[in-house]
Amino acid sequence: MKIKGFRAFAATIAVLFGLSNGQVMGQSNFQYLISDQEAAQEAAPAPAAEADEAVADVDAGVASNEIKFGGWLQGGYHTYNTGMFNNRDNEFNLNQAYVYAEKAANPDAGVFGMGFRMDYVYGTDGPDTQAFFGPPTSWDNTWDNGGFYGHAIPQLYGEVAMGDVSVKVGKFYTIVGYETVTAPNNFFYSHAYTMYNSEPFTHTGVLATMDMGDVTLYNGWTTGWDAGFGKSVPGGSSYLGGATFSFGDCGSLTGTTTLGRLGAGSVEDGSSYSIVLDLNLTDRMNFVLQHDNVHNPAVNQSYGVNGYLFYELSESVSLGTRIEWWNTHLAGAATGASDLYNVTHGMNIKLTDNFMIRPEVRWDRDHDSILIDPADDQRIGFGMDWIWTY
Numbered sequence: 001m002k003i004k005g006f007r008a009f010a011a012t013i014a015v016l017f018g019l020s021n022g023q024v025m026g027q028s029n030f031q032y033l034i035s036d037q038e039a040a041q042e043a044a045p046a047p048a049a050e051a052d053e054a055v056a057d058v059d060a061g062v063a064s065n066e067i068k069f070g071g072w073l074q075g076g077y078h079t080y081n082t083g084m085f086n087n088r089d090n091e092f093n094l095n096q097a098y099v100y101a102e103k104a105a106n107p108d109a110g111v112f113g114m115g116f117r118m119d120y121v122y123g124t125d126g127p128d129t130q131a132f133f134g135p136p137t138s139w140d141n142t143w144d145n146g147g148f149y150g151h152a153i154p155q156l157y158g159e160v161a162m163g164d165v166s167v168k169v170g171k172f173y174t175i176v177g178y179e180t181v182t183a184p185n186n187f188f189y190s191h192a193y194t195m196y197n198s199e200p201f202t203h204t205g206v207l208a209t210m211d212m213g214d215v216t217l218y219n220g221w222t223t224g225w226d227a228g229f230g231k232s233v234p235g236g237s238s239y240l241g242g243a244t245f246s247f248g249d250c251g252s253l254t255g256t257t258t259l260g261r262l263g264a265g266s267v268e269d270g271s272s273y274s275i276v277l278d279l280n281l282t283d284r285m286n287f288v289l290q291h292d293n294v295h296n297p298a299v300n301q302s303y304g305v306n307g308y309l310f311y312e313l314s315e316s317v318s319l320g321t322r323i324e325w326w327n328t329h330l331a332g333a334a335t336g337a338s339d340l341y342n343v344t345h346g347m348n349i350k351l352t353d354n355f356m357i358r359p360e361v362r363w364d365r366d367h368d369s370i371l372i373d374p375a376d377d378q379r380i381g382f383g384m385d386w387i388w389t390y
Contacts (some may be wrong), residue, residue, distance in 0.1 A: 072096070073094070077383065097121065098183075101117070114158070123150075131171075156229075215242050219240075221240070222258075238260030254278075274291070304326035318347065319347055325339065360383050
């Protein structure tokens with residue numbers, strides 16, 4: 001997107017909603033580096049005099065009406081084909097050309113706050129982000145461009161909030177698992193088997209969130225995994241819920257579950273759960289342990305354990321390691337249960353405030369050739385991408 005065109009679009013929005021350009025224009029500031037997370041956690045408003053509090057209240061009211069735009073460009077090169085997002089090997093790829101618009105649902109003085117969010121992505125990750133678990137022609141499931149590229153609208157929802165409770169209605173990213181679709185929110189360029197095969201990416205339905213301080217509760221209903229608007233899978237109906245327990249500066253524990261008809265091909269009710277323990281071992285070292293389990297008869301029966309260790313060398317450079325064991329019972333597979341392994345070592349190198357590169361070396365083991373070509377049941381590959389946020 002050209003900057004001039006983007007500013008013109010923002011000016012149009014300002015006229016329609018009666019806002020200033022300053023209110024409309026926003027900028028994402030996603031970066032994974034641990035120092036950025038700590039800075040955000042430690043940032044706190046300084047004590048203010050009563051006269052300043054009135055000004056702050058006015059500023060908060062203005063901020064609650066802002067419509068923000070942002071996004072990123074992600075491109076990369078990798079020597080392996082995991083079949084999981086990174087499926088076009090030995091080529092330079094545009095993985096994600098991403099843009100979003102949002103207005104936060106900020107309640108004011110006991111009155112309901114109303115907001116929305118819309119996300120759009122184009123690139124090699126587009127087809128994997130579509131509503132592919134719904135009917136073949138539903139929502140964005142046919143928006144492909146050639147064999148590898150495609151468009152998707154992974155999020156389109158309205159949100160209302162009052163007090164500590166907020167409710168999303170529409171299509172939104174999942175709360176399940178640790179890794180995410182959005183590139184700037186992951187440490188590694190490649191993805192874990194567990195993330196791609198044992199977790200949903202998006203849901204369409206309703207999700208309520210209650211923030212109780214050290215505990216956050218999630219409860220909702222959806223049309224299953226990765227389904228869009230319109231006709232869902234036959235009988236598609238599932239519960240989505242969970243809780244996050246915060247340990248302050250030490251970390252958090254999150255458990256989530258889905259129950260019901262989980263997606264296309266489901267012949268009966270299924271279930272899944274995900275548990276993520278996220279611990280800050282020191283000011284510079286972070287450890288994550290994840291376990292997922294899926295029981296979706298005739299479609300997906302799998303479970304996995306992932307471990308992550310991150311270390312911040314400096315404000316600009318971090319190191320990371322991911323170790324994974326994933327077990328799958330593919331329906332009708334002659335080999336029955338199969339074990340897959342991956343070990344990934346990588347770096348995050350922050351060259352500027354909004355530009356980062358992520359080189360990695362990845363080892364995979366797939367003895368039964370479930371997801372990897374028989375000739376490559378054990379392999380080592382290299383990948384590197386860049387992310388520019390705006």
